[in-house]
Amino acid sequence: MPEPAELPRPPAASRLKTTATLVFVVALLVLSLRQTNFNLEALITGTSDFFRFFGRMAPDWTALPQIWPKLLETIQIAYVATVVGTLIATPLIFLASRNTSTDPITMRVARTLLTVLRSVPDLLWAALFVAVLGLGGLPGVVALTFFSIGVLAKLGSETVESIDPGPLEALRAVGAGRNRTIIFAVVPQVAATMVSYILYVFEINVRASVVIGLVGAGGIGQLLNNYLSWFDYTGAGALIAVIFVIVLAIDGFSVWARSKLI
Amino acid sequence: MLKANETTFEIPRPPPHMRRNRALMLAGVALLVALFVLALVTMQLPTWARFMTGLERNFAPLMRGLVRPNTEVFNLAWTSMVTTFFMAVVGTTLGALLAFPLSFFAAGNLLGGTRWAMPGKALLVAVRTFPELVLAIIFVAAAGPGATAGIMAMGIHSIGYLGKVFSDVVEGIDQGPMEAIRASGGNQLHTFLFAVVPQVLPEFASHVLYRLEINLRAATILGMVGAGGIGLPLIQRLQFRRWDEVSMFLLVIVGFIIVVDAISSRIRSRLV
Numbered sequence: 149m150p151e152p153a154e155l156p157r158p159p160a161a162s163r164l165k166t167t168a169t170l171v172f173v174v175a176l177l178v179l180s181l182r183q184t185n186f187n188l189e190a191l192i193t194g195t196s197d198f199f200r201f202f203g204r205m206a207p208d209w210t211a212l213p214q215i216w217p218k219l220l221e222t223i224q225i226a227y228v229a230t231v232v233g234t235l236i237a238t239p240l241i242f243l244a245s246r247n248t249s250t251d252p253i254t255m256r257v258a259r260t261l262l263t264v265l266r267s268v269p270d271l272l273w274a275a276l277f278v279a280v281l282g283l284g285g286l287p288g289v290v291a292l293t294f295f296s297i298g299v300l301a302k303l304g305s306e307t308v309e310s311i312d313p314g315p316l317e318a319l320r321a322v323g324a325g326r327n328r329t330i331i332f333a334v335v336p337q338v339a340a341t342m343v344s345y346i347l348y349v350f351e352i353n354v355r356a357s358v359v360i361g362l363v364g365a366g367g368i369g370q371l372l373n374n375y376l377s378w379f380d381y382t383g384a385g386a387l388i389a390v391i392f393v394i395v396l397a398i399d400g401f402s403v404w405a406r407s408k409l410i
Numbered sequence: 411m412l413k414a415n416e417t418t419f420e421i422p423r424p425p426p427h428m429r430r431n432r433a434l435m436l437a438g439v440a441l442l443v444a445l446f447v448l449a450l451v452t453m454q455l456p457t458w459a460r461f462m463t464g465l466e467r468n469f470a471p472l473m474r475g476l477v478r479p480n481t482e483v484f485n486l487a488w489t490s491m492v493t494t495f496f497m498a499v500v501g502t503t504l505g506a507l508l509a510f511p512l513s514f515f516a517a518g519n520l521l522g523g524t525r526w527a528m529p530g531k532a533l534l535v536a537v538r539t540f541p542e543l544v545l546a547i548i549f550v551a552a553a554g555p556g557a558t559a560g561i562m563a564m565g566i567h568s569i570g571y572l573g574k575v576f577s578d579v580v581e582g583i584d585q586g587p588m589e590a591i592r593a594s595g596g597n598q599l600h601t602f603l604f605a606v607v608p609q610v611l612p613e614f615a616s617h618v619l620y621r622l623e624i625n626l627r628a629a630t631i632l633g634m635v636g637a638g639g640i641g642l643p644l645i646q647r648l649q650f651r652r653w654d655e656v657s658m659f660l661l662v663i664v665g666f667i668i669v670v671d672a673i674s675s676r677i678r679s680r681l682v
Contacts, residue, residue: 184497184500184561198549201551201552201553205548221454263668267627269628269631271631275634279468280465281461281464281468282456284455286455359542359543391540391544
């Protein structure tokens with residue numbers, strides 16, 4: 149049997165870079181494991197505890213009449229926040245896009261604002277507005293509105309910046325003002341994509357509105373919190389089953405609708 | 411204003427199918443508006459007066475506190491945020507390690523047909539559907555509060571996402587190298603190790619980094635349900651309305667997230 153040919157080795161510089169990256173990643177991981185006290189034992193006991201607990205959550209379907217109104221509230225919060233968020237995000241999108249903004253300074257300000265909005269997680273918005281406005285659905289709506297603006301305006305301005313500049317130049321050439329240029333050159337090009345993004349944001353908002361109740365911002369999460377603190381695990385089981393089905397349904401609807409759009 | 415000698419052209423009416431589409435669209439918008447009004451009316455929103463008193467009582471102190479971050483809590487906020495980052499690293503690694511093998515069982519091209527990938531794909535969808543915080547709250551109830559609960563929740567939730575994008579990457583690979591290795595007598599394992607893995611690794615790494623960005627955001631809030639990290643000290647300060655301290659925490663969180671995002675997206679743009 150012939151000896152297999154030796155494979156050429158990668159150049160030294162490339163090998164060094166790979167090794168350095170690996171060392172860095174492993175070091176970061178070891179440091180993280182030590183700082184968080186996470187180890188194999190914790191993983192195993194955590195998993196077995198989880199499944200033992202899961203076994204005690206056999207759904208008690210008699211809890212359903214209590215769950216429906218809260219589920220409805222969850223969807224209402226997500227819907228209202230998506231609509232209001234879209235209305236506020238729309239002007240921001242055009243201010244934050246290179247090709248439609250009024251001037252570079254406004255653009256920078258709008259972009260910075262959006263970056264900050266986006267770096268605040270949904271539940272943090274919720275906890276913040278619960279502290280300001282009290283418990284209930286209202287802080288949930290306000291929180292998810294802020295959250296939606298960040299996501300939607302980012303996606304939107306990327307879309308607006310990637311449009312075909314032809315129609316824009318044509319309208320400017322015939323002397324159309326900023327608003328008309330936007331309405332007749334930009335909107336028709338981005339409308340379908342934007343609708344699909346709005347659907348996507350609605351989908352995110354439904355997921356978020358399920359959990360913001362855990363900090364008191366209304367909806368089904370509040371009930372989950374109650375069930376768990378009353379040790380009503382079978383009720384919690386039914387509620388988690390409902391969450392599972394509703395998230396699947398909204399995702400499915402959103403994927404289907406978006407596939408129709410683009 | 412038009413002058414008498416100027417010619418204008420009539421803009422042609424849109425063809426019938428477009429008019430029908432437009433009518434449908436208007437009906438759709440009307441339905442959405444009606445739903446919006448219905449949702450607003452049936453939601454149990456507080457009365458305007460109550461809303462205004464809540465705002466009056468809290469808004470001015472909130473603003474005063476937000477513009478004057480309390481530097482005394484910087485050390486606490488910073489160390490909590492670093493711990494949170496470590497939690498996100500461990501959670502993401504756990505998710506990636508578990509998603510790696512699973513993703514090959516959800517990739518149609520490796521299993522010889524989309525049919526065989528269905529169970530794997532369904533499992534990933536099911537895992538993804540559970541919101542992280544719901545997982546976290548179950549872990550807290552089952553195993554007690556702490557970072558372990560948060561890491562487990564992030565790890566499990568990440569499997570759903572990473573497994574999906576990993577299997578998409580695997581399904582998009584170039585078949586050439588696989589055939590070449592098979593043609594030169596390599597077995598299944600050789601094909602996998604030398605034709606599949608080298609092709610998918612850079613993209614896998616990029617997705618893991620992106621997931622780390624998402625998990626860092628998630629980790630900052632997991633503490634609000636007792637699952638470790640900066641969320642716990644933050645929500646305590648929110649509940650006591652110590653706005654100046656909240657402000658410092660927010661600054662640290664937002665700054666940290668923006669910096670990590672920037673570094674991560676720079677690395678990702680060089681990877682793929």
